[in-house]
Amino acid sequence: MINVEKTSSNDDTQYIIFSASGYGNIGDDAIMLGTARYLITRKKAKDLFVFTYTPREIQQTLEKSGLTALAKIYSGYFFGLLRTMLSSKKKVILIGGGTLITNHTFFSLYYLVPAILFKLFRSEVHFFGVAAEEVIHRRPVRFMLSIALRYCIKKAFVRDNFTKSVLEIFANGSNNTEIKTIGDAALYLKEWIKDEEDARAFAVGDNNRMFDDTLQIFLSARDVEPCLSDYYAKCFASLLDDLIEAVLQRRGREATINFVPFCIHKTSQLERDDLFGLKIQSRMKHTEYFQIKKVNNPIDLMHQFKVADFCICMRLHSLIFAYMTERRCLAISYSPKVYTFAKDNGLPYIDIYRLEEEKERIIGNMMKHFS
Numbered sequence: 001m002i003n004v005e006k007t008s009s010n011d012d013t014q015y016i017i018f019s020a021s022g023y024g025n026i027g028d029d030a031i032m033l034g035t036a037r038y039l040i041t042r043k044k045a046k047d048l049f050v051f052t053y054t055p056r057e058i059q060q061t062l063e064k065s066g067l068t069a070l071a072k073i074y075s076g077y078f079f080g081l082l083r084t085m086l087s088s089k090k091k092v093i094l095i096g097g098g099t100l101i102t103n104h105t106f107f108s109l110y111y112l113v114p115a116i117l118f119k120l121f122r123s124e125v126h127f128f129g130v131a132a133e134e135v136i137h138r139r140p141v142r143f144m145l146s147i148a149l150r151y152c153i154k155k156a157f158v159r160d161n162f163t164k165s166v167l168e169i170f171a172n173g174s175n176n177t178e179i180k181t182i183g184d185a186a187l188y189l190k191e192w193i194k195d196e197e198d199a200r201a202f203a204v205g206d207n208n209r210m211f212d213d214t215l216q217i218f219l220s221a222r223d224v225e226p227c228l229s230d231y232y233a234k235c236f237a238s239l240l241d242d243l244i245e246a247v248l249q250r251r252g253r254e255a256t257i258n259f260v261p262f263c264i265h266k267t268s269q270l271e272r273d274d275l276f277g278l279k280i281q282s283r284m285k286h287t288e289y290f291q292i293k294k295v296n297n298p299i300d301l302m303h304q305f306k307v308a309d310f311c312i313c314m315r316l317h318s319l320i321f322a323y324m325t326e327r328r329c330l331a332i333s334y335s336p337k338v339y340t341f342a343k344d345n346g347l348p349y350i351d352i353y354r355l356e357e358e359k360e361r362i363i364g365n366m367m368k369h370f371s
Contacts, residue, residue, distance in 0.1 A: 097129025
């Protein structure tokens with residue numbers, strides 16, 4: 001889906017990525033890296049600043065990615081952002097991506113208010129890869145979104161067609177803002193994978209699959225609501241126990257369930273996938289086949305995905321990683337963004353509330369892939 005026009009820039013332009021990165025969500029960090037790669041490879045950007053909650057960690061991720069060798073790129077929080085804004089260079093600011101347009105008033109205003117402030121600094125402001133998952137009805141969000149789209153945002157590159165339709169309503173026919181669907185910004189990392197494979201530099205993780213016959217199953221799962229946490233943990237535990245037994249009985253092979261926490265959020269307890277993984281493990285019979293595999297940056301995690309025989313993906317970006325690394329997978333949809341991506345890319349999916357009743361069919365379909 002990504003096909004943004006290619007243009008070049010000069011050395012006098014400074015790009016600012018105003019992102020949700022650094023909070024412990026691998027997906028948001030992948031979006032930031034994809035956006036940076038887009039700017040460097042498509043816009044020929046030479047000077048970038050990444051606004052992030054944890055500048056030191058994100059700077060290490062940028063260095064690991066190799067992007068710092070291609071351009072001057074550094075990260076910072078509010079003080080670094082202010083210092084960057086006061087420089088004399090022309091500013092182009094990309095806000096996004098991810099699901100930033102919601103009915104959670106404070107969260108949405110955290111990204112909409114800066115769009116207006118950036119415009120006051122005479123900067124060129126874009127949305128990049130942003131998404132909305134619902135019709136916006138909160139009045140403060142509606143008002144600020146309308147102001148931003150009519151007077152501040154030059155281009156809105158959005159994740160999906162639903163978001164495009166939402167923003168078009170608030171743009172109200174304004175000719176000032178171009179709105180275009182480009183897909184998730186993390187998909188730019190797929191080009192990265194191809195580059196590394198072409199150079200034969202792509203790591204295969206910490207398992208040598210030539211001599212290891214153990215099935216590697218990757219699982220990404222998250223809490224949805226506190227009141228349903230125990231129930232869904234029990235559903236996942238039941239699915240995994242039955243899957244392990246089926247593999248042992250029918251194939252005579254062992255299987256390792258690698259639970260990958262895509263989000264270990266630094267400020268939200270509900271966004272702690274690692275705690276949900278422990279809850280699943282505590283309800284399993286075959287805990288010896290279950291391990292929590294923490295990887296703290298998108299680059300290393302993509303390398304790990306290359307060894308997976310199958311991926312069970314609840315987090316959107318776990319599904320995107322499985323898609324980019326061409327792994328067999330099943331999407332567990334808890335949100336429109338998950339089943340939309342699965343449907344648009346021809347990937348199998350099932351709604352989370354049907355997990356228990358569809359357990360036998362899920363296992364049966366997975367077993368067909370295991371030779």
